[in-house]
Amino acid sequence: QYGFPQRTWAPFGTVKSLERPYLELLKDFNLSVLPTQIAVRFDADRNFVRTQYRSADLTSEGQAPLFEKYFLLNRAYDLSWNLTKSVVLTYSALANAVVDEPNGDINTRAKQDSIWRHLRNFGRTKNFDQKVRLTYRIPLDKIPLLDWMTADYSHSINYQYQASSLGISDTDTLAYGNIIRNSLDRSIRGKVDFVKLYNKLRYLRFANNPSPPRKNFARSPGDDEEITRESSRLLKNLTRLVMTVRGIDVDYSRQETTTVPGFMPNNTGFFGLGTNNTPGYPFVLGSQDPTIQRTLADDNKISKSAMLNLPFMQTRNRTFRMNTRLEPFKDFRIQIEARLTRGDEYREFYRPSAKGEPYQVQSPIRNGNFQMSFMSFRTAFAKINSDNTSPIFDRFKSYREDFVRILTEKRLAENPNATLGEYNNNSQDVLIAAFFAAYNGRDPKKDPSKVRTNPFLGFPLPNWRVDYNGLSQLNAFKKIFSSFTLEHSYQSTYSVGNFTSSLDYGALYVNLAVMNYPLAILPGENGQAIPVFVMSTISLSEKFGPLIGIRARTQNKIDLRLTYNQDRNISLNLSNSQMAELFNRDITATVGFTRNNVRIPFRINGEFKKLKNDLQFQCNFTVRDTRAIQRRFEEPPTAIAGNYNFQLRPQVNYTVSKLWSIQFYFDRTFNNPYVLNSFRRSTTAGGIQVRFNVAEL
Numbered sequence: 001q002y003g004f005p006q007r008t009w010a011p012f013g014t015v016k017s018l019e020r021p022y023l024e025l026l027k028d029f030n031l032s033v034l035p036t037q038i039a040v041r042f043d044a045d046r047n048f049v050r051t052q053y054r055s056a057d058l059t060s061e062g063q064a065p066l067f068e069k070y071f072l073l074n075r076a077y078d079l080s081w082n083l084t085k086s087v088v089l090t091y092s093a094l095a096n097a098v099v100d101e102p103n104g105d106i107n108t109r110a111k112q113d114s115i116w117r118h119l120r121n122f123g124r125t126k127n128f129d130q131k132v133r134l135t136y137r138i139p140l141d142k143i144p145l146l147d148w149m150t151a152d153y154s155h156s157i158n159y160q161y162q163a164s165s166l167g168i169s170d171t172d173t174l175a176y177g178n179i180i181r182n183s184l185d186r187s188i189r190g191k192v193d194f195v196k197l198y199n200k201l202r203y204l205r206f207a208n209n210p211s212p213p214r215k216n217f218a219r220s221p222g223d224d225e226e227i228t229r230e231s232s233r234l235l236k237n238l239t240r241l242v243m244t245v246r247g248i249d250v251d252y253s254r255q256e257t258t259t260v261p262g263f264m265p266n267n268t269g270f271f272g273l274g275t276n277n278t279p280g281y282p283f284v285l286g287s288q289d290p291t292i293q294r295t296l297a298d299d300n301k302i303s304k305s306a307m308l309n310l311p312f313m314q315t316r317n318r319t320f321r322m323n324t325r326l327e328p329f330k331d332f333r334i335q336i337e338a339r340l341t342r343g344d345e346y347r348e349f350y351r352p353s354a355k356g357e358p359y360q361v362q363s364p365i366r367n368g369n370f371q372m373s374f375m376s377f378r379t380a381f382a383k384i385n386s387d388n389t390s391p392i393f394d395r396f397k398s399y400r401e402d403f404v405r406i407l408t409e410k411r412l413a414e415n416p417n418a419t420l421g422e423y424n425n426n427s428q429d430v431l432i433a434a435f436f437a438a439y440n441g442r443d444p445k446k447d448p449s450k451v452r453t454n455p456f457l458g459f460p461l462p463n464w465r466v467d468y469n470g471l472s473q474l475n476a477f478k479k480i481f482s483s484f485t486l487e488h489s490y491q492s493t494y495s496v497g498n499f500t501s502s503l504d505y506g507a508l509y510v511n512l513a514v515m516n517y518p519l520a521i522l523p524g525e526n527g528q529a530i531p532v533f534v535m536s537t538i539s540l541s542e543k544f545g546p547l548i549g550i551r552a553r554t555q556n557k558i559d560l561r562l563t564y565n566q567d568r569n570i571s572l573n574l575s576n577s578q579m580a581e582l583f584n585r586d587i588t589a590t591v592g593f594t595r596n597n598v599r600i601p602f603r604i605n606g607e608f609k610k611l612k613n614d615l616q617f618q619c620n621f622t623v624r625d626t627r628a629i630q631r632r633f634e635e636p637p638t639a640i641a642g643n644y645n646f647q648l649r650p651q652v653n654y655t656v657s658k659l660w661s662i663q664f665y666f667d668r669t670f671n672n673p674y675v676l677n678s679f680r681r682s683t684t685a686g687g688i689q690v691r692f693n694v695a696e697l
Contacts, residue, residue, distance in 0.1 A: 001037070001038070001039040001040075002037070002038055002039075003036065003037045004034040004035055004036065004037070004038075005034070006032060006034070006036065006082070007032070007033065007034065008030045008031070008032050008085070009030065009031045009032070009033055010028070010029065010030040010031075011029065012026055012027050012028075012029055013027065013028070013030070015027065021144045022143070022144060024142045025139055025142040025143060028085075028139075028142060030084050030085055031083065031084055032081070032082050032083055032084065035079055035080065035081040036080045036081055036082050037078075037079075037080045038078070038079050038080075039076075039077070039078040039079075040075075040076070040077055040078075041074075041075070041076040041077075042073070042074070042075055043072075043073070043074040043075075043076075044071075044072070044073050044074075045070075045071075045072040045073075045074075046069075046070070046071045046072070046099075047068070047069060047070050047071075048067075048068075048069045049067070049068040049069065050065050050066075050067055050105070051065060051066040051067075051068070052065045052066075053065075053066075065104075065105075067103075067104060067105075069101060070098065071098065071099035071101055071115070071123075072096070072097070072098055072099075073097045073098070073099055073119070073122060073123040074094070074095065074096050074097070075093075075094070075095045075097070075122065076092075076093070076094050076095075077091070077092065077093045077094075078090075078091070078092045079091040079092070086136060086137040086138075086139055087134070087135070087136050087137075088134070088135045089132075089133070089134050090131075090132070090133045091130075091131070091132050091133075092130070092131045093128070093129065093130040093131070093272070094127075094128070094129045094130075095122070095125055095127070095128045095129075095268070096125070096126050096127040096128075097122055097123030097124055097125045097126060098123055098124055098126055099115060099118045099119060099123040099124070100118060100123075100124055100166075101114075101115055102114050102115075121267075124163070124166075124266070124267060125161065125163060125267050125268045126162075126163045127160075127161065127162055127163070128159075128160065128161040128268045128272050129158075129159075129160050130158065130159045130160070130271070130272050130284070131156070131157070131158050132156070132157040132158075132285075133154070133155070133156045133157075134154070134155040134156075135152065135153070135154050135155075136152070136153045136154075136155075137150075137151075137152055138150075138151040138152070138153060147196070148192065148193050148194070148196040148197040148200070149190065149191065149192050149193070150190065150191045150193075151188060151189070151190040151191075152188070152189045152190075153186075153187070153188045154185070154186070154187045154188075155185075155186055156183075156184070156185040156186075157182070157183070157184060157185075157284075157285055157286040158182060158183040158185075158286075159180075159181075159182045159272050159283075159284045159285075159286075160179075160180065160181050160182070161178065161179075161180050161263075161268050161272060162178060162179040162180075162181075163178045163266065164176055164177065164178050164179070169305075170305045170306075170307040171307070172305070172306075172355045174303060174304055174305040174355070175264065175303055175305070176261075176262065176303055176305055176307075176308055177261065177262035177263050177264050177302065177303035177305075177308070178262075178263045178264070178265075178266065179259065179260070179261050179263065179310065180259075180260050180263045180279055180283070181257060181258060181259040181260070182257065182258055182283055182284065182286055182287070182288075183255065183256065183257040183258075183286065184255070184256045184257075184286035184287075184288060185253070185254070185255045185256075186253070186254050187251070187252065187253035187254070188250075188251075188252055188253075189249075189250070189251045189252075190249070190250045190251075191247065191248070191249050191250075192247060192248040192249075192250075193247050194243065194245050194246055194247055194248075195243075195246055195247065198243050203239075204239060204242075204243060237329055240327075240328070240329055240330070241328050241329060244326050244327065244328040245324060245325075245326055246324075246325040246326065246327050247324065247325050248322065248323075248324040248325075249321075249322065249323050249324070250321070250322045251319075251320070251321045251322070252318075252319070252320050252321075253318070253319045254316070254317070254318050254319075255315075255316070255317045255318075256286075256288045256314070256315065256316050256317075257313075257314065257315045258283075258287075258288055258289075258292065258313070258314050259312065259313040259314075260279070260292060260293055260296065260302075260312055261303075261308060261310035261311070261312065262302045262303035262305070262308050262310070262350075262351070263278075263279065263296070263301060263302065263303075264300070264301050264302065264303060265278055265301065271284060272284050278296070278299070278301050279292070279296060279301070288314065288316075290314065290511060290512065290513065293312045293350045294350070294359070297350070297359050302350070302359070303351075304351075304352055304355075305351065305352075306351055306352045306353060306354050306355060306357070308349070308351045309349075311347040311348055311349050311363075312347070312348050312349070312350050313345065313346065313347045314345070314346045314512055315343070315344065315345045315346075316343070316344045316345075316512055317341075317342070317343045317344075318340070318341070318342045318343075319339075319340070319341050320338075320339065320340040320341075320460065321337075321338070321339045321340075322337070322338045322339075322460075323335060323336060323337040323338070324336045329470075330470065331468060331469050331470035331473070332466075332467075332468045332470060333466070333467050333468075334464055334465070334466050335464060335465040335466075336462045336463070336464045337373065337462065337463050337464070337465075338373050338459075338460040338461065338462050338463070339372065339373050339460055340371070340372040340373070340459070340460040341369075341370070341371045341372070342368065342369070342370045342371075342456070343368050343369050343370075344366065344367075344368035344512055345366065345367055345368060346364070346365070346366045346510065346511055346512045347363075347364070347365050347366075348361050348362065348363065348364040348365070348507060349361070349362040349363055350362075361506075361507050363503070364501070364506060364507040364510055364511070365500065365501050365503070365510065366500070366501040366510040366511070366512070366514075366533070367498060367499060367500040367501070368498075368499060369495070369496060369497065369498055369499070370455070370456055370495065370496040370499075371493060371494070371495040371496070372457060372460040372461070372493070372494055372495075373460045373461055373462065373463050373491075373492065373493060373494075374457075374460075374461050374492040374493060374494035374540065374542075375440075375461040375462070375463075375492055376439055376440055376441075376492050376494075376540055376542055377490060377492070377542070378440060378441030379392050379438070379439050379440070379441050380542060380544070380566070380568070384583065384627070384629075387636070387637075388627075388629050388636075388637040388638075388639055389636075389637060390581070390629075390631070390637070392438055392439060393438070393579065393581075393631050393637075395438045396434055396435060396437075396438035396439070397633055399433075399434035399437050399438055399444060400425040400426075400430050400431070400434045401425065402434075402444045402445060402448075403429075403430045403433040403434050403437075403444060403451075403453075404423045404424065404425060404427075404430055406433070406444060406448050406451065407423055407429055407430060407433065407453065407519060408422075408423055410453070410519065411519050411520075411521070414519075415521060418521060419523065420521055420523065420529065421520055421521065421522055421523030421524060421527060421528055421529030421530055422523070422527050422528055422529060423520075423528075423529055424528060425633075426577045426633070427520070427528065427529055427531075428520070428531040428534070428535065428574050429453065429519055429520055429529070429531060431572065431574055431577065432453070432455050432535075432538065432574070433451060433452065433453045435538065435572055436451070436452040436453075436455075437451055437452070439540060439570065440452070453517070453519070454516055454517040455496050455517055455535070455538060456496070456515070456516065456517050457494070461492075463490055463491045463492060464489070464490055465487075465488070465489040465490075466486075466487070466488040466489070467485055467486070467487055468485065468486045469483065469484060469485040469486075471484045471486070472484040472485075479555070480554060480555065481552050481553060481554055481555065482553050482554065482555055482557075483551075483552060483553045484550070484551075484552045484553075485550070485551045485552070486548070486549070486550060487546055487548070487549035487550070487551060487563070488544075488546065488547065488548060488549065489543075489544065489545050489546060490542075490543075490544055491542070491543045491545065492540070492541065492542040492543070493540075493541045493542075494538075494539075494540050495538070495539050495541075496535060496537075496538050497535065497536045497537040497538070497539070498536060499533045499534065499535040499536070500533070500534050501532060501533055501534070502530050502531060502532060502533070502534055504522050504524075504530050505522065505530075505532050509532050510532065510533075517532075517533065518532045519532075520532060535574050536573070536574065536575060537571050537572060537573050537574065538571075538572050538574065539569065539570060539571040539572070540568075540569070540570045540571075541567075541568075541569045541570075542567060542568050542569075543565075543566075543567035544565060544566045544567065545565050545567065546563035546564055546565045547564050547565065547566050548563070548564050549561070549562065549563035549564070550562045550563075556593075557593060557594065558591065558592070558593040559590070559591070559592045559593060560590070560591055561588075561589070561590040562587075562588070562589050562590075563587070563588050564585075564586075564587050565584075565585070565586050565587075565588070566584070566585045566586075567583075567584050568581065568582065568583050568584070569581070569582040570582075577632070577633060578630065578631065578632050579630075579631040579632075580628070580629070580630055580631075580640075581627075581628070581629045581631065582626075582627070582628045582629075583625075583626065583627045583628075583629075584624065584625070584626045584627075585624070585625045586622055586623060586624035586625070587622070587623050587624075588620070588621070588622045589620075589621045589622075590618065590619070590620050590621075591617075591618070591619045592616070592617060592618035592619070593616075593617055594614050594615070594616050594617075595614070595615050595617075596611070596612070596613065596614050596615070597610045597611065597612070598610065598611045598615045599611075611654065613654065613655050613656065613657075614654075614655065615652065615653075615654050616652070616653040616654070617650075617651075617652050617653075618650070618651055618653075619648075619649070619650040619651075620647065620648075620649045620650075621647070621648055621649075622645070622646070622647040623644075623645070623646055623647075624644075624645040624646075624647075625644055625645075626641075626642050626643055626645065627639060627641075627642035627674060628640050628641035628642055629642075639674050639675050640675065641674075641675060641678075642673065642674035642675060643671045643672060643673045643674060643678070644671070644672040644674070645669070645670075645671050645672075646668075646669065646670050647667075647668070647669050648666075648667075648668040648669075649665070649666070649667050649668075650665070650666050651663060651664065651665040651666070652664040652665075658693065659692060659693055660690070660691070660692060660693075661690075661691045661693070662688065662689070662690055662691075663688070663689040663690075663691070664687075664688055665685075665686060665687060665688075665689070666685070666686040667683070667684070667685040667686065668682075668683075668684050669682065669683045669684075670682035670683070
């Protein structure tokens with residue numbers, strides 16, 4: 001291991017003519033000519049055991065010796081290089097190799113030469129793991145017009161070689177080959193500071209600065225004083241409204257992998273490459289070519305065994321997150337967030353159907369999952385009737401016939417000469433489109449062109465949180481409250497459970513290049529359309545937490561909190577055309593305070609005593625209404641769970657000393673169920689808890 005002295009080459013660092021804001025990027029150009037650190041490690045582990053059995057006459061005649069031996073050779077390389085002040089490159093590789101020894105004793109020159117020959121070649125590689133990572137801080141701060149933005153980019157590459165057992169083959173004596181895999185991880189994280197941008201403009205800067213304090217002193221006649229004219233409060237508020245967006249944070253990452261089984265070269269060389277530089281620099285550097293197995297097969301680098309039971313596999317995972325801060329005026333803050341996660345995996349067997357036959361794609365299959373932030377508040381306050389019927393579900397039920405017609409016309413326009421399967425009211429494509437339309441509040445009859453038929457939405461929709469504490473600045477509130485905040489929060493998540501491609505469709509329809517949701521084309525045995533991607537469930541989770549909330553503290557230091565929460569979870573089972581809905585509404589109130597020198601309400605030794613330490617009181621009150629309903633299209637809805645819940649929990653805590661604390665508590669709860677298979681329950685609990693802290697002894 002060696003660390004190089006760092007010497008940065010900055011050819012323009014001393015050029016005075018470049019000392020200008022727009023030339024700073026060129027002036028600060030730098031390059032490190034030597035790595036930061038390099039490390040190389042070799043490990044050799046040889047074990048040789050010779051066991052000789054002897055007969056009763058203490059001779060070894062007729063008894064061949066037994067040998068147990070292995071010779072392992074491991075190599076590790078590490079490199080760290082700060083190419084520039086903003087670019088860092090790291091490289092690491094680990095090779096596990098075995099030196100194949102001749103059988104028996106190493107008692108001849110030929111056997112010794114064989115071992116030395118394998119040592120010079122660093123043995124036969126069993127596993128090779130190579131990682132390359134590049135991080136780059138994009139120099140936006142060097143550009144005056146863009147210095148209000150920051151961005152970091154990360155690029156990671158991984159390549160692995162895994163050798164199969166030596167000499168293993170199928171019944172036709174064809175080797176199964178080895179396994180190679182790579183991965184490519186890319187991510188970018190950016191931040192936009194709009195406040196810094198606004199402050200660049202003189203006409204907007206004043207709105208972000210606090211008003212100067214008013215001078216209040218007497219002036220003598222004839223005194224000269226420079227008076228700064230204060231800007232209009234109305235103008236300042238209007239300008240602040242224009243600058244509502246205060247900042248945006250964006251984070252996007254993409255991870256891709258490729259696994260190729262049956263790779264025939266049996267060793268690795270420089271940079272993990274085998275004979276004739278296979279599998280090639282693009283694959284070692286993270287290329288995600290979907291035809292790499294065909295390219296290697298054409299070059300006779302893939303096993304020709306028809307019994308190869310490991311699939312060619314590619315995966316792709318994407319994560320997107322964005323949040324922004326809005327502040328239209330002072331003390332009014334809005335946090336907006338959007339997020340999306342998607343994972344896809346594609347598998348196929350690429351092998352001959354029999355010995356001597358050409359390669360072919362067998363059993364292509366695709367599976368994955370999807371989740372994103374969503375907006376469904378248009379139907380959030382739809383009323384549930386006393387018999388558990390829902391106007392939204394009735395709308396969903398009626399929309400199915402409309403989408404049978406819309407989707408049939410759309411498929412005919414896209415495939416005019418194809419033999420198409422028929423849609424019915426319970427077809428997967430029809431249910432998905434009708435579900436979106438009903439629970440997103442869009443009528444397909446009004447504008448059929450804007451209805452959603454793709455369950456994989458392209459861009460996440462925003463969720464938000466709102467906080468406003470400006471009321472505490474009003475005189476009427478100042479007399480009572482030291483702080484007073486109004487709260488509101490909305491979160492909605494749409495997700496597709498695990499989906500799998502139908503076996504009726506070939507690789508052309510299900511490979512990773514297909515990112516949308518193709519409509520069903522092929523007919524089944526009964527003539528019904530077979531979906532390309534078979535989905536188990538799609539679900540929608542929505543929560544107002546809270547819908548409206550108040551958090552306050554009085555001048556007497558009494559903490560108050562009152563919230564009204566509402567949430568619902570909707571899950572559509574596409575295999576049996578049933579829907580489960582869970583609704584929850586609750587009101588929660590909390591009162592608490594802390595007091596010291598509290599007088600005990602009874603006499604001790606003839607006088608009233610005061611508690612020297614803090615006395616804490618808190619009381620929680622909750623009323624909750626929960627319902628779980630199972631819905632079917634041809635049957636009335638069924639309540640499968642639910643109850644009306646009441647909770648009252650006051651408690652008092654007093655710390656006597658570091659060792660002792662006392663708690664008085666009371667808990668009153670009752671549940672009134674909505675289903676017949678449950679009973680009304682009520683519980684009452686109360687008591688005193690005394691705690692002794694031995695850690696303070």
